[in-house]
Amino acid sequence: MSTGARFSPGKIFPYVLLLLLLLWTLVPIVWMLLSSFKSLTDVLSPTPLLTFKPTLANYIGLVSGGNNVLTYFRSSILAAGISTIIATTLGCFAGYGLARSNFRGKRHLAFWIISTRMAPIAAVILPLFIGFTFLHLINTVWGLIVAYLSFNLPFAIWIMNAFFADLPPGIEEAARVDGASNFQTFWRIALPMTAPGIVTTAILCLVFSWNDYAFAVTFAGPGSQTLPVAASQLITQTGVDWGQLTAIGTVVALPMVIVGLAVRRYLVRGLTLGAVTGE
Amino acid sequence: MMLPALVILTAISILPLFYIIWMSLNNLTLLGGTGISSHWTGLGNWGLMFTDPGVWAGWLAMVIYFIATVGLEIILGLVAALVIHEVVWGKNLALSLILIPMFIAPVIVGLLGRFLVNPTYGLYAWVLRESGIYGGNILGGSVSAFVAVVLMDVWEWTPLVALITLAGLVSIQPQILEAAKVDGASYLERLRHIVLPSIAGIIVALLIRSMDALRYFDIIWQATNGGPANATKIIPLRLYESAFRFFHLGYAATIGLLMLAVSILVANLFTGILRQRGLLR
Numbered sequence: 268m269s270t271g272a273r274f275s276p277g278k279i280f281p282y283v284l285l286l287l288l289l290l291w292t293l294v295p296i297v298w299m300l301l302s303s304f305k306s307l308t309d310v311l312s313p314t315p316l317l318t319f320k321p322t323l324a325n326y327i328g329l330v331s332g333g334n335n336v337l338t339y340f341r342s343s344i345l346a347a348g349i350s351t352i353i354a355t356t357l358g359c360f361a362g363y364g365l366a367r368s369n370f371r372g373k374r375h376l377a378f379w380i381i382s383t384r385m386a387p388i389a390a391v392i393l394p395l396f397i398g399f400t401f402l403h404l405i406n407t408v409w410g411l412i413v414a415y416l417s418f419n420l421p422f423a424i425w426i427m428n429a430f431f432a433d434l435p436p437g438i439e440e441a442a443r444v445d446g447a448s449n450f451q452t453f454w455r456i457a458l459p460m461t462a463p464g465i466v467t468t469a470i471l472c473l474v475f476s477w478n479d480y481a482f483a484v485t486f487a488g489p490g491s492q493t494l495p496v497a498a499s500q501l502i503t504q505t506g507v508d509w510g511q512l513t514a515i516g517t518v519v520a521l522p523m524v525i526v527g528l529a530v531r532r533y534l535v536r537g538l539t540l541g542a543v544t545g546e
Numbered sequence: 547m548m549l550p551a552l553v554i555l556t557a558i559s560i561l562p563l564f565y566i567i568w569m570s571l572n573n574l575t576l577l578g579g580t581g582i583s584s585h586w587t588g589l590g591n592w593g594l595m596f597t598d599p600g601v602w603a604g605w606l607a608m609v610i611y612f613i614a615t616v617g618l619e620i621i622l623g624l625v626a627a628l629v630i631h632e633v634v635w636g637k638n639l640a641l642s643l644i645l646i647p648m649f650i651a652p653v654i655v656g657l658l659g660r661f662l663v664n665p666t667y668g669l670y671a672w673v674l675r676e677s678g679i680y681g682g683n684i685l686g687g688s689v690s691a692f693v694a695v696v697l698m699d700v701w702e703w704t705p706l707v708a709l710i711t712l713a714g715l716v717s718i719q720p721q722i723l724e725a726a727k728v729d730g731a732s733y734l735e736r737l738r739h740i741v742l743p744s745i746a747g748i749i750v751a752l753l754i755r756s757m758d759a760l761r762y763f764d765i766i767w768q769a770t771n772g773g774p775a776n777a778t779k780i781i782p783l784r785l786y787e788s789a790f791r792f793f794h795l796g797y798a799a800t801i802g803l804l805m806l807a808v809s810i811l812v813a814n815l816f817t818g819i820l821r822q823r824g825l826l827r
Contacts, residue, residue, distance in 0.1 A: 281632035285640055288626055292644050295701065298669050299658055315669050361551035368548075382813040383559040385757045389782035390802030393569060393789055394562035397582065417558045424551055453547070478651035480764045485790065495653040499768060502657065509661050516658055520650040527649040528642050535713040535747075538706060542750045542820050543713050 299520075303513040310510045325514035336515060339497040345408045346483075346493060347476040350415035355469045358423025359461075363453050365424065366431035377425075381540065384421040388481045391417055399486060406488025414486055415476040422475070422540070423468050429541025430464030431457060467533035474523050494519045566806075569799035576793040584796070591800040601801060603776060604784035611692075611766075611780050615699040616755050622700065623707025623751065628737075630708070631715045641712070648705045656768025659698040660685065685770055688777035695766045695778050702765070703758070707751045714747035753816045760809050781805060 302310050304321040329336045365377065395414055396405075404410035434457060442452045458465070480495040487496060498515045501508055527534070535543050570591050572584045595601050630641055647655070662670040663684040674680040685691045718741060726736050742748070763782040766772065772779030772787070779787075781801065789798035 281629050282635075284625070284629045285633055288629060289640065289643060291701070292647060292705070294669075295658055295662060296646060296650075298662065302661070311667050313667055313672075315672055357551040357554065361548040364547035378813070378817055379559075380555065381817060382810050383555060385761065385809050385813045385816075386559075387760050387782060387802070387805040387809050389763065389785045390566065390799075390806045391562065392786075393795060393799050393802055394565040395558070396789075397565065397569070397795070398562065400582070413558060416554060420551060420555055420558075424555075474649060478649075478653075480651065480653040480767075481762075481786075495651050498651075498657060499653055502660075502768075509664075509667070512657060512661065516650075516654040519654050523649040523651070524646050528645065531642065531645065534645075535710055539710055539747070539750045539754060542816075542823075543710055543747045544717075 296520075299513045299516050302510060303517050305510055307508070307510055310513075325510040326518075328508075328511050329514055329518070336494065336497050336518070339492050339494045340518075342408055342411070342487070342491045343477060343493040343495075346411035346415060346491070347473055347479075349408075350412045350419055350476050351469055351472040353412070354416055354419035354423040354472050355465060357420060358427045358468060359458065359465060361424040362427025362429075363431050363457060365428045377428075380421045380424050384418055384425065384540075386417075388418075392481060392485050395482075396485060405486055406490050408491045410486045411483060411491060411493070414482040415472075415479065419472040419476060423472060425540050426468050426471075426537055427461070427464060429536065430461045430468075432541075434460055463530075463533050464536075467530045467537045470526050470530050471534075471537045474527055477519075477523055563806075566799045566802060569796050570803050572796045574795035574799070576795065582795070587796070591797050594797060595800050595804070600776075600784060601781070604779055604781035604801075607776075607778060608760075608780040608782075611696065611699075611778075612756070612759050614696045615703070616752065616759055618696070618700045619704045619707045619755055620748065620752060622704045624711050624748065626704060626708035627711035627715055628741075630712055641709075645705045645709060647702045648709075650702065652702065652762055652764035653768050655698055655702045656695075656765040659694065659701075659765070660769050663694055686774055688774055691770050691774055692778055695769050698765050698769060699759075703755060707755065710747040710751040710754070715741065749819055750816075753812065753819065756812050757809060757816070760805065760812070 301317075301319075303325050304323070305316070305319050306322050306324060309316050309319045365373070395417070399405050399410050399413075404413065438460075439452050439456055442456050443449075447455065477493075478495065479493070480499065483493040483496045484499065487493060494515065498512065498519060501512045501515065530537075571586065571588060573587045573590070574582060574584045577583055626644060630637060630644070633640060662668050665671050665683045665686075668684075671684055674684075680690065682690065684694050722740060723736055726740055731739070760782075763780060763786075766778050766780060767783060767786075770778045772783045782805065785798050785801040785805070788794045788801065
């Protein structure tokens with residue numbers, strides 16, 4: 268390959284495509300960010316404004332007055348956080364058990380677990396709604412936590428199973444030969460070695476439940492509404508305040524983008540349910 | 547070790563499954579508050595469903611939406627992965643930036659999309675109007691609204707396909723490509739005969755997207771809520787409307803069971819392919 272070809276069209280072409288790709292991806296996000304710092308008149312300008320006097324009014328509006336989002340924020344954190352902790356903890360145990368055992372019907376067990384994760388949300392909502400009504404879990408954070416477990420728990424079991432199955436078996440065998448019990452082998456050897464897997468599982472569980480809308484809007488009442496529900500309500504109440512809406516959109520999106528990108532190396536493994544190994 | 551997880555999973559998946567089957571065989575109505583009335587109808591709901599033009603329209607919209615979104619996502623995701631793979635400068639940053647949409651809550655994507663195509667102050671509506679491509683109310687026309695919600699979904703989920711495909715590309719040994727190049731294979735020939743066959747990820751991405759396409763309906767819900775004139779009312783929206791707007795819970799359960807059957811079919815394909823590739827132990 269000649270070095271003189273540095274600026275040949277063949278080399279530039281991918282960068283042109285990349286630029287288009289970045290524009291397609293980033294314009295909506297940048298526009299959301301810009302709009303969240305605009306005053307009401309600037310947001311509603313019929314010609315798009317790139318230069319404007321930035322204001323924090325939309326963000327201040329979110330935490331003051333009648334529609335204070337802090338309670339929604341609290342529900343979001345509690346529901347997504349607790350569900351993530353329970354799912355990841357139980358997922359580690361069950362995933363390890365699944366990876367290290369061999370019994371008849373294991374295939375069916377694995378299939379049941381994965382199909383639970385894939386069940387359409389609209390269908391899952393119905394029986395849970397009736398069940399929650401009888402158990403008085405409607406309008407409680409615990410109701411949401413249970414609902415989120417319905418997809419986070421099977422996900423965590425399945426992924427942790429994949430991460431544990433990847434560990435070289437020799438190390439654990441050596442520990443057993445040295446007299447470690449099954450639980451010690453799991454706790455002291457296997458668990459620390461899958462630390463990236465555990466973090467990835469937890470983060471993906473957090474993203475799935477934080478971003479949920481269907482369960483939250485059906486099961487939550489004034490006492491347990493989450494941020495995505497708050498965002499959608501800005502549209503139905505008194506007209507649409509797009510400035511506040513883009514502000515709350517930013518508040519919902521930013522934390523998940525940060526934690527999601529933090530585990531980018533392991534994302535492929537997690538998001539393909541262990542089927543494809545990442546970078 | 548599996549016991550606690552399996553007990554909980556049974557409580558939140560097996561019991562509801564039996565319950566939804568029972569629901570579909572009854573006429574269930576919400577009476578306000580926590581009251582529910584039920585009376586046995588046998589297969590009445592099923593008969594009703596198969597003759598309900600609304601349900602058929604919902605499945606048709608679902609199939610078109612599914613083919614359009616998943617098809618575009620696979621094609622664009624593959625192109626994006628190939629581009630990022632070729633790029634040398636700023637590769638890491640570019641990948642991170644391109645991944646951003648998939649972490650954003652679908653509800654926000656739907657609302658943001660609605661903002662962008664708003665006829666009076668939407669950025670994209672303005673661009674389309676000023677460039678003379680489309681001057682009408684985008685979410686007001688059946689076809690344009692459908693295209694808009696498809697593109698919102700494509701915007702959010704193409705990054706996922708790109709990420710999975712890229713993982714496959716990275717695993718191809720450069721020597722093989724170099725050898726093919728020396729033998730005179732063009733870029734497209736190398737793509738067709740070496741690159742594409744070795745990306746197992748494409749099939750996995752296809753299946754993952756297929757299952758999620760059946761699972762989520764937040765984007766359309768927020769952007770159009772099934773409108774205009776039911777043009778974007780995919781089957782999960784029909785179900786939700788039957789249950790929580792008309793309070794026909796038994797009928798909604800019947801629609802839900804059929805959706806469940808379809809998703810189990812896809813899950814079967816998924817595990818079948820994993821097993822074939824030795825990825826499931």
